[in-house]
Amino acid sequence: MEELPPPLIIEILSRLGDSSELARCRLVSRTLNSLSREVSKVHLLCTLSHYLKSRAPETEPPVTPFKTIISNLVLHRRALRSVSIGVEKSLRNISYDEVEGESDDLYLTDVGFVNQWLPNIGAGLKSLSVSDFWIQSCWRKSEILSLISSCCHSLIELQVKNAWLSVDGLKPMPTLTSLTLEYIRLDDEDLHKSYQHVSIW
């Protein structure tokens, strides 16, 4: 494989399952390490095992918080076209009383968190998907839609799941052709008015 030209290696790396696969490829050699940064997507879900380890105080060394992983993966990657982050479906089975009160380590529609990296890469994004951790997101109203609409001028596909969304400050997104909102608490029923050209699922 070493004789393949870089664009073809990038083609291969782009077809890996998710960003953890890609992260391991970075350790293979300096060439793969630098080419992996050319891949135009970051797709990563927080696994149940990562969640459980992050809750186990005896884990040594301590696991990297999921939000830190995401920030490091996307920061300064202006060539990114697609970002998809979320928690695995298995985390939906976790009940409220198992969760310690104020944690927001997996509150992914958190504007403070998204604001750390989205303004930097938003202009190039075509597709963005955030699948939040309902237990942490359902009681925190997020203004992420306003942030997305002001940073992502060429976004085509937007998907947000398991969150409480505010539409305050939402700007028109003329390039958007697909908007998927699933399991969303929305504080404004006028979304259809501002997004008549978009098919809302």
Place this chain on the structure above:
Amino acid sequence: MSNQSESPNPTSSSNKITLKTSDNEVFEVEEAVAMKFCTVKQYFDDENNNNVTSGTSTTLIPLPNVESHPLAILITYCKKHLEIKANNADNKKEMEIDMEHYEREFLKNVMPQELTELILAANYLNFKEALDFFCRAVASAIQNKSVEYVRKFFGLESDFKPGEEEKLREEFAWSFEGVDED
């Protein structure tokens, strides 16, 4: 009258095109097959345009960057691809199922080292479906594998400076969950 545009099914097209590889092997293929190789199609179209006035037609297309071994495999793949497409012209889902099945069987007869030459040949010929397929095949071969396995698979040695790899391993420790045993 040409019937090439109306008959995507290779069995009903009788036009043949001859391809000559870098190791001087000659392949005679159906036009429908050859036209899936965009590089060949481009050459063919250019030649035809040039020959409109002289009235001759080209039958031999040289492929100086492709050897006979990968070309033979690509032609087989292409024929099957067209056949599956023609058989399921009105059912995309069925077509995908048939194609997946064929591709799985196909890979059983391909050695990892052959994938490299197939990718290079598909890329040179600009045969998009095959390039996508072989790149997917490599990606799934290294899916869930350790760093050492991927190095061996790609024929690469670690060329990091001392300390560099350890630093990366620390940074990406989270990505080692659920990796297969070698």
